[in-house]
Amino acid sequence: MTALVEPRFAFGRNWTSFLGMLDDARIATATASLSTMLDRADLRGLRFLDVGCGSGLFSLAARRLGASVVSFDLDGDSVACARELRRRYFSEDPMWDIREGSALDESFFKSLGMFDVVYSWGVLHHTGAMWRALDLIRAPLRPGGRLCIAIYNDQGAWSRRWATIKRRFCSSPLWRAAIVGTFVPYWVLRGLAADVVWGRNPLRRYTEYRGGRGMSVWHDWIDWLGGYPFEFAKPEAIVAFMRALMKDEVAPTLASRVLTAVAVLHFDTGHAARAVPLCEEILRLDQAEGERRLTAIHLQVSGCILMEVGRSTEARTVLDQALAITTDLGDDRGCAWVELALADLDLRTGHWAAAKRKLTRTIETFERVADLQGIFEAHRSLGDLAIGQGRSAEAVTPLRRCLQIWENDLTGKLERARILARMAPAMAANGDTTTADTYRAECLCIVSDLGLDVDCLLLPPFVPFS
């Protein structure tokens, strides 16, 4: 077994304190998040291994979804927390086994048997030997099983700075006090300032915080500030490492799906250039696999990424290939999505008439198959078309349709902001400056709320308002 890295953060103590505020709402959030991740509402008949179970909240969630669960953690206090949760909710349950053990102990892993789901959220980067832990964690996974891991992203110099802060946090009570006393007031004040500016109740960010997984803001802060040992890696490095280890066990389609998810993440966070080499790898894997529907989707994603980095000719070639496959498969909806991407390419390159023809066709298809996201995006592009042609007033009708679609959908906030950013100049062009000002203010408010830059709202050749 690998020797333990010191100093170490007392995760278990943090979890013990978290247990005091664990309620039904947090458990329900955790259960829903696990169910969403696994894309299943029912885990009956499955074996679930929770590696580094911490508070035991996700073992409890898996048990609630019906799985037979084995949980373990290195930290005795974490193990005690998981046992306390079992006592509260599944007392004397033979289908929930909780042990103390290490993710770096090969023989311990082997003693646990095989599992349908091996779950290790935010753990392997805290073991002190992340790559070895990634290697060992394959052992208990049944062929065809699911491995769910979360590893801190490599953010370059910032990740290295955080490693220093965390090591100091764990090295002495004085450093701990200094670090908590610096960062916590900073985060509190930053949140307060944003709430005051946007007229929100400043307490709500704490009372309603669930972190998407049922966590608490204070315990997440302490876990983040103190979580040491601390390692990190780029998602593509993890995929490459696992593929090299698992070879035939990782189907090319799985690898290409994961790489596509990473590419989309880069794209969505404004780093399309980083996604380009991934696209080449994805298409190579797809060629080997020959799964045509998947290939078409990946070609479409690659086309959009190439378009974003200004490689229009290559983007068109790739999108034309996607269109040929979807047409051949008789997939109307797939064709409409590819045509929408091609229309966006026409928009960017000033081929207005071609864009309009494609958009009209895609809207017809999306309306026929009731694809709301498609209807939304096609109308948004139609609005862009009018604005791009210098006929902003004509943008109002399609953009109004966009607003109607997501009117009651909170998750569509950013989409709403994107439309408002287009609506403001369009309304001004229509002579309605009061509405234009209202739209502009709401849009800036949403963007700031989401912690984004206003530049994220519009794609070239359109320039966002200042």
Ligand SMILES: C[S@@+](CC[C@H](N)C(=O)[O-])C[C@H]1O[C@@H](n2cnc3c(N)ncnc32)[C@H](O)[C@@H]1O
């Ligand atoms: C950030 S917590 C995550 C807890 C839990 N997985 C969750 O999602 O809430 C990290 C946990 O990993 C545990 N851990 C660290 N090194 C470990 C090791 N070598 N083996 C097992 N657990 C370990 C810590 O004790 C801690 O409870």
